[in-house]
Amino acid sequence: MDRPWLSVLIPTYNGKDYLRFTLDSILRQGDRQIECIAIDDGSTDGTLEILNDYVDKLPLKVIQGLRKGNWVATTNHILSIATADYVCFLHQDDIWLDDRLRIMKSLIDKHPQVNLFLHASQFIDRDGKCLGLWKSPLPKYPLATPPHTLVKRLLIQNFIAIPAPIFRREAALQVGGLDEKLWYTADWDFWLKLAALGSAMYYPHPLSAFRIHADSQTIVRSSYLHDFQQQHAIVLNRHLKLWQASQKSRHNTKRIAIFSIRMNTALAGIIHGQKVNLLKLLVSFLVLGTAGWYRYWQYSRIWERVTARLKVRLSTSA
Known part of the structure; x- marks a missing residue:
């Protein structure tokens, strides 16, 4: 060959x-x-x-x-x-x-x-x-x-x-x-x-x-919420330091990315039946402002990710 x-x-x-x-x-x-x-x-x-x-x-x-x-x-x-x-x-x-x-x-x-x-x-x-x-x-x-x-x-x-x-x-x-x-x-x-x-x-x-x-490593290992959140934070901090961007751009991106990690952690907690502080999550979302909301919605693909997993849960519970 x-x-x-x-x-x-x-x-x-x-x-x-x-x-x-x-x-x-x-x-x-x-x-x-x-x-x-x-x-x-x-x-x-x-x-x-x-x-x-x-x-x-x-x-x-x-x-x-x-x-x-x-x-x-x-x-x-x-x-x-x-x-x-x-x-x-x-x-x-x-x-x-x-x-x-x-x-x-x-x-x-x-x-x-x-x-x-x-x-x-x-x-x-x-x-x-x-x-x-x-x-x-x-x-x-x-x-x-x-x-x-x-x-x-x-x-x-x-x-x-x-x-x-x-x-x-x-x-x-x-x-x-x-x-x-x-x-x-x-x-x-x-x-x-x-x-x-x-x-x-x-x-x-x-x-x-x-x-x-339910048996995928993505699902199974996301139950360890502290480690899950920490691993996301490691990647974010590592690449923010390396990213060549203005101070303003880095600051704005970091704020949205931190909220994204919190949201991912909350979703993992909900999937595994763990307690989630939704009020704290809502407050951290509101402080992003309209520009931050738009960027998060566009870049996180949150709707696609959540609806797919909801369909799985609904089909398995039917």
Whole structure:
């Protein structure tokens, strides 16, 4: 096989319920000029057997690891051995939609100067039913987003779905990969590091789907509210210090971003049935003023995120 143009990094752990859907979505792309690298973190449910079933169907390499309990560390490992110029993540419960690779490769071929490519995604439930769209508040293709704009908007909220981006491997290694101390916000931190390096291009139509279900790490680990909030604060403070912007812009963005963290923490608390101080949250929202409200609404994608999760809760309680 010729050198692949894309490396697909697939960290797995006890993912048998959805993994076949994930791998089948790669298979449907019909692109053999990619490499898929899956690393299993000590699964006990048959995940490894499913991966091995696809070795002859896909250009797939399977690495069997010992249980580390850290998807970030395993992802960094397979990033270090990837061979393609471009890389993307695909988690065991997410899927690609048809023509994803054809469309994204066309964009990459036409715009080799762009550092980060991404697209809209769908929210789906455990049965694969679409719950809504997950869009990014960025200029639409064929316009590129400059680093300053992308960082400014990403600081307020991580609006990038894990299966959406394709990025340069060289850039990922340059920024040191993902921070292995951040079990919840490693992807947000990583996108911000990449954003500072160069321009991005956003394709506004959904080409992947992000699955919401009760057993996902996103849901399970968000129950630790103190750590959840602290990890968000670490990323915000880290990148505010690095961001080259006026004092006024930094101040205004920080105020909105702090409220966004409080809102995310409150939503996590509500999901897990924990006590939330809604009055304090309301006061912190009101002091943002109309300009702050608008920026938060635009950049946080709060409506899309909340309505998708509400639909899941309503369907499971019916």
